[in-house]
Amino acid sequence: MAxxxxxNTQAANTPFLLDNAGTSAIIGSAxxxxxxxxxxxxxxxxxxxxxxxxxxxVIHYPHIYQLATWPQTYQTFLSDVETQLNLTLPAxxxxxxxxxxxLLAHLPNKWLLISDTPLGEQLAMFCDNVNGTMLDQSAAxxxxxxxxxxxxxxxxxxxxVDYHRQxxxxxxxxxxxxxxxxxxxxxxxxxxxxxxxxxxxSFWDALTDKTLLS
Numbered sequence: 543m544a545x546x547x548x549x550n551t552q553a554a555n556t557p558f559l560l561d562n563a564g565t566s567a568i569i570g571s572a573x574x575x576x577x578x579x580x581x582x583x584x585x586x587x588x589x590x591x592x593x594x595x596x597x598x599x600v601i602h603y604p605h606i607y608q609l610a611t612w613p614q615t616y617q618t619f620l621s622d623v624e625t626q627l628n629l630t631l632p633a634x635x636x637x638x639x640x641x642x643x644x645l646l647a648h649l650p651n652k653w654l655l656i657s658d659t660p661l662g663e664q665l666a667m668f669c670d671n672v673n674g675t676m677l678d679q680s681a682a683x684x685x686x687x688x689x690x691x692x693x694x695x696x697x698x699x700x701x702x703v704d705y706h707r708q709x710x711x712x713x714x715x716x717x718x719x720x721x722x723x724x725x726x727x728x729x730x731x732x733x734x735x736x737x738x739x740x741x742x743x744s745f746w747d748a749l750t751d752k753t754l755l756s
Contacts, residue, residue: 558600558684558739558742558743558746595690595691595692596688596689596690596692596693596696597687597688597689597690598686598687598688598746598749598750599686599687599689600684600685600686600687600746601685601686601687601734602685603656603657603658603680603683603685604658604660604680605656605657605658605659605660605661605680606654606655606656606657606678606679606680606682606683607654607655607657607661607665607676607677607678607679607680608652608653608654608655608676608677608679609623609645609652609653609654609655609668609674609675609676610651610652610653610674610675610677611651611673611674611675612651612674613651615672615673615674616631616651618673619631619671619673619674622667622668622671622673622674623645626664626665626667626668627643627645627655627661627664628640629643629645631645631647631653632645632646632647632653632712633647634647634649634650635647635709635710635711635712635713636710636711636712637711637712637726642657642658642659643655643656643657643658643659643661644656644657644726646712646724646726647712648712648713648714648724649714654679654724654736681739682738682739683724683736683737683738683739684736684737684738684739684742685734685735685736685737686734686735686737686742686745686746686749687732687733687734687735688732688733688734688735689731689732689733690731691731693731693732693733694706694730694733697717697725697733700717700718700749701715701716701717701718701723702715702716703715703725705727705733708727711726711727712724712725712726712727713725717735717745718748720748721737721741721745721748722737722738723735723736723737723745724736724737
């Protein structure tokens with residue numbers, strides 16, 4: 543019983559496990575909030591002396607796919623995507639979205655497809671498509687939302703991008719000199735950070751480190 547309780551408590555405080563409900567830290571309100579099973583206590587509050595109105599939250603997107611094509615097959619692949627997904631392939635550094643899915647052009651001739659619902663039937667044709675490829679990346683990425691009026695200032699502090707002059711809504715950058723992060727800007731006050739899941743916990747710890755945020 544003791545081992546089970548220890549495992550549950552650890553899972554409750556590790557938001558990047560695939561089967562965990564998630565966690566969020568509110569920077570500026572001097573506390574960290576973590577979800578936990580009903581029979582387990584939530585994580586303790588952590589005091590932070592900061593003067594920012596910025597929130598960090600782990601976002602769980604269950605369906606993330608990578609689509610890719612080659613220059614010589616781009617136009618045909620574009621038609622396939624429009625037919626199956628009702629989305630146009632965005633240009634490099636841009637995004638296309640509808641009510642429940644988004645396409646992010648994060649690399650030349652490569653896109654991440656983010657969906658709130660499974661797209662197995664719609665994506666089945668891409669498994670044998672000679673014009674491009676599809677790879678399920680749902681387990682590869684963790685996603686952290688950065689929200690608030692000073693979200694851009696906060697991210698500029700820890701990366702090499704001027705977020706007030708950035709022309710692309712999707713781009714890859716280095717953060718804190720150690721982490722390669724895909725950034726999606728939803729609007730002026732909301733950014734999503736996509737990071738390799740194996741690095742996500744240490745990245746989260748660094749983001750919420752009170753010495754960085756002081």
